[in-house]
Amino acid sequence: MLTDQELLRYSRQILLQHVDVEGQLRLKQSRALIVGLGGLGAPVALYLAAAGVGELHLADFDTVDLTNLQRQIIHDTDSVGQTKVDSALRRLSAINPEITLVAHRTALDADSLAAAVAAVDVVLDCSDNFSTREAVNAACVAADKPLISGAAIRLEGQLSVFDPRRADSPCYHCLYGHGSDTELTCSEAGVVGPLVGLVGSLQALEALKLLAGFGEPLVGRLLLIDALTTRFRELRVKRDPGCSVCGPQHG
Secondary structure: OOOHHHHHHOHHHHOOOOOHHHHHHHHHOOEEEEEOOOOOHHHHHHHHHHHOOOEEEEEOOOEOOHHHHHOOOOOOHHHOOOEHHHHHHHHHHHHOOOOEEEEEOOOOOHHHHHHHHHOOOEEEEOOOOHHHHHHHHHHHHHHOOOEEEEEEEEOEEEEEEEOOOOOOOOOHHHHHOOOOOOOOOHHHHOEOHHHHHHHHHHHHHHHHHHHHOOOOOOEOEEEEEEOOOOEEEEEEOOOOOOOOOOOHHHO
């Protein structure tokens, strides 16, 4: 049950007929893994904590750098030099002491990633490199867990939801294949802060929809954001029947 304090804390979203008390209870009983606590993971963690997702698993092996503060809003000047996980724990505990926080401070290898994914209900990929995204996607397919994937660089953002529980859903590999060896990072190409905030906020919204059970998730659709012109495009994405990750030979 929800306590009186929780009913008050979450009252504004409980007022929504799509959430109501039942949806809030589902959020309280849910567990989410956030891979990466940088520009995308910051708003994801803040909004999921504030919304009352009962258990947040935080994975990041990096430390806070002064250059992060332009966009990674979960951290502050006093956090510089701390691990991003510890910085996030402090902030999230202050925002919502009602939830449980689980820390993963070291890089997740194949076994620990598989265990981390299996322990939650939804995974949010907020990492900044292709190899991590591929590994997270493979673990989600293997564990039958929905994956909310976001990316942002320069003035462009992307967002999609991959749900292996649905027969019609593609996986990350269906869309991106083996990626590119020349992939750039924000430290090399730059990025504007509000863009990662926008993509991360949309990732958090998709997670709430999946966990509370309302709305239409972004499955089979890729949202493209052009921050320079403030334009949004949506592309349909189909499952690849020959995909080496989610194809029938691997199911």
